[in-house]
Amino acid sequence: MERPHTGRRRNEAAREAVIDAAIALLQDVGYEGFTIERLAKDAGVGKQTVYRWWPSKAAVVAEAIGTRAQHTIPLPDTGALGTDLAEFFQTTFRQSEDPAVINQLKHMMAASIENPETAAPFKEFLANRRASLRSLLERGAARHEMADGTDLDFLTDLAYGLLWYRGLIGHRPLDDDAARKLAAALVAASAPAPSAPSDS
Amino acid sequence: MERPHTGRRRNEAAREAVIDAAIALLQDVGYEGFTIERLAKDAGVGKQTVYRWWPSKAAVVAEAIGTRAQHTIPLPDTGALGTDLAEFFQTTFRQSEDPAVINQLKHMMAASIENPETAAPFKEFLANRRASLRSLLERGAARHEMADGTDLDFLTDLAYGLLWYRGLIGHRPLDDDAARKLAAALVAASAPAPSAPSDS
Amino acid sequence: MERPHTGRRRNEAAREAVIDAAIALLQDVGYEGFTIERLAKDAGVGKQTVYRWWPSKAAVVAEAIGTRAQHTIPLPDTGALGTDLAEFFQTTFRQSEDPAVINQLKHMMAASIENPETAAPFKEFLANRRASLRSLLERGAARHEMADGTDLDFLTDLAYGLLWYRGLIGHRPLDDDAARKLAAALVAASAPAPSAPSDS
Amino acid sequence: MERPHTGRRRNEAAREAVIDAAIALLQDVGYEGFTIERLAKDAGVGKQTVYRWWPSKAAVVAEAIGTRAQHTIPLPDTGALGTDLAEFFQTTFRQSEDPAVINQLKHMMAASIENPETAAPFKEFLANRRASLRSLLERGAARHEMADGTDLDFLTDLAYGLLWYRGLIGHRPLDDDAARKLAAALVAASAPAPSAPSDS
DNA sequence: CGCTAAACGAGACGGTACGTCGTGTCTTCTG
DNA sequence: CAGAAGACACGACGTACCGTCTCGTTTAGCG
Numbered sequence A, B, C, D: 001m002e003r004p005h006t007g008r009r010r011n012e013a014a015r016e017a018v019i020d021a022a023i024a025l026l027q028d029v030g031y032e033g034f035t036i037e038r039l040a041k042d043a044g045v046g047k048q049t050v051y052r053w054w055p056s057k058a059a060v061v062a063e064a065i066g067t068r069a070q071h072t073i074p075l076p077d078t079g080a081l082g083t084d085l086a087e088f089f090q091t092t093f094r095q096s097e098d099p100a101v102i103n104q105l106k107h108m109m110a111a112s113i114e115n116p117e118t119a120a121p122f123k124e125f126l127a128n129r130r131a132s133l134r135s136l137l138e139r140g141a142a143r144h145e146m147a148d149g150t151d152l153d154f155l156t157d158l159a160y161g162l163l164w165y166r167g168l169i170g171h172r173p174l175d176d177d178a179a180r181k182l183a184a185a186l187v188a189a190s191a192p193a194p195s196a197p198s199d200s
Numbered sequence E: 001c002g003c004t005a006a007a008c009g010a011g012a013c014g015g016t017a018c019g020t021c022g023t024g025t026c027t028t029c030t031g
Numbered sequence F: 001c002a003g004a005a006g007a008c009a010c011g012a013c014g015t016a017c018c019g020t021c022t023c024g025t026t027t028a029g030c031g
Helices: A012-029 A036-043 A047-053 A057-068 A081-097 A099-114 A116-142 A152-169 A176-189 B012-029 B036-043 B047-053 B057-068 B081-096 B099-114 B116-142 B152-169 B176-189 C012-029 C036-043 C047-053 C057-068 C081-097 C099-114 C116-142 C152-169 C176-189 D012-029 D036-043 D047-053 D057-068 D081-097 D099-114 D116-142 D152-169 D176-189
Strands: none
Touching: A012 A036, A012 A047, A012 A057, A012 A099, A036 A047, A036 A057, A057 A099, A057 A116, A081 A099, A081 A116, A081 A152, A081 A176, A099 A116, A099 A152, A099 B099, A099 B152, A116 A152, A152 A176, A152 B152, A152 B176, A176 B152, A176 B176, B012 B036, B012 B047, B012 B057, B012 B099, B036 B047, B036 B057, B057 B099, B057 B116, B081 B099, B081 B116, B081 B152, B081 B176, B099 B116, B099 B152, B116 B152, B152 B176, C012 C036, C012 C047, C012 C057, C012 C099, C036 C047, C036 C057, C057 C099, C057 C116, C081 C099, C081 C116, C081 C152, C081 C176, C099 C116, C099 C152, C099 D099, C099 D152, C116 C152, C152 C176, C152 D099, C152 D152, C152 D176, C176 D152, C176 D176, D012 D036, D012 D047, D012 D057, D012 D099, D036 D047, D036 D057, D057 D099, D057 D116, D081 D099, D081 D116, D081 D152, D081 D176, D099 D116, D099 D152, D116 D152, D152 D176
């Protein structure tokens, strides 16, 4: 019937070494300048081993991106949307101020632009991040801190848009002040109604 | 003194041939696969002539894109911030929905990430776009449609952040609805004060 | 221990293809005009393969010369120095009248002048040729057809000097007459003594 | 009369600067490595000025060679062929032992091989040198120091053959001993007749 | 335990494109 | 209007990687 297997098994250590080296290399030189030759040497692996398991540079990068894009931001729960958001953005922005992190994110974005194959895992990563923020907003909506019919996806994109825009261009910082203003803006943009001045 | 110049001048025809060929080639094979060798041959130009005037593939591409990317958005002036913004974003978003345009912008961004050397003209381009929007917002501030001390740069980044975030990822459209919501969000985020109810 | 070798071994066929192509190319276009690019293409080999094994154009040419410069002239043995020499020179000169041969020799000489790196194998080749003639002369000396203390190296240089001088300049032919005269001149220059006839 | 001439006259100094630089450059780097670009820069001259007056690198080299190759050997006149020749060869060989001289001669030869265009002035130079020696031999023939019908051209080639052969290869010196042996060899090879004892 | 077979590090292979340099031609400006 | 400066189209230079192909070695299951 089916021959189960013969010969040496795949060396998992080699696989990990390649992925780790890929992440480091991507951060270092970007998607352009990313070389299988260099990757293999950095990983201490033969070129053929790379080609045996990944069909292309894009595939390695894609897997590297997918593997690394796991880190999550803890969702705060202070009971009020404004403070929840402010805290969430502060944590997020502080992470993004780390040059290594922003560098990695930028190069992941560039890779995603250059090659659609790498885009898929990257987009999934982004979708996960959006989902985090959305659940925060949903909590606010459930507490009626938002007008009915508020477009949560829009607000999410607004928030991550600021993060990425400043992160990619670097013309202005992602500091605590920006986090506070962003939280306030989201709250203002989703405020329930202009009529009844709030009390509570 | 100043030596005015000696020797043959730059051949403008060659420059144009290169830029034209670059645009065609970019559309044909994309940023990857874009070869200086092929570019020179297509343009009927020596490779050296390309390298003489552009430091890198990215630089040629940047200029090619920049040459074509002259489209300016007319600043509407309806007398009210909300409608001005809505109109501005609608026009902007509609342009960005063109696959060719968004593709060029994405590749400009990727090139800017991969190669900081090319980033300068791109950042200037972005700064110009921000300045357009900012002048619109300033008009609103002058009309006291905004709270004192509103951070116009923050609002600008918020707006372009949404544009770029959706443009780069493509997970949701930049349609008229988004434009309207964005205008409303900016207005809400900069509203003069919750205390004094409006009196139209 | 000793690492025996790792990785694929050198492809001997490629080496031979390069050398063969080098010989042909050298004959065709000379040392100038000899292009590594063309050599690689003619040999059906990657340029890198050439550069991997030879440090320079000169080195390839040197090896090509060394490989090809094996053809030996049979040493005649008629029992008398004069006829031995005459026969040897006739054979040698006739070979040298072939335009292809003389062309190759000239270009070898030029290469040896231009680039000392190529000189070594060429000089060895020349030394081999001198050794052939010298053994002929030694036989004559052993038969006491020469004066004691005759400088065989000088005679050898005299003979090959004529060959090369005419070969390089081409102002006069290397024909049978020249061969005969050369043989006679060597015999005269090495004659044992003015034994019987002359006095003084 | 004469047209007063308009505009700048041809700069003879530029021509000389080129030739001088060519000689120096040729000695320095040989025919290979000889660059018009470098020549123009060394001469402090525009490339076009070189091309205006010489059709090719070979032509410049040819003229440089022709200009410099003027040095003549004084013809000795001792009354006897053997001593005349010995003196002539000693003088000639001593000049040729100068590394600068031999280097220049070798590169001239190489240039002549590589590029037939440069060969003409070089061959003329060689012909002049042969003519010198031939006139010496003719004097000996006139004095009946030679057999009737001796091939003077052959003897000339024999002599210069030795000079060039040793000069080009450098395996043995062109010293006074060699000069003496060469003179003796020529005398022996042209001796009037073994039978008839001399009767001066 | 010995055999077969696959995976491994290493690295040579035929290629393509790189960015630089020199060619010979052609402006352009200065003296 | 000759001459320097230098841009031009062309093409070879020597290098870096591409993706494929041996090599000899290591490691696993099967008989």
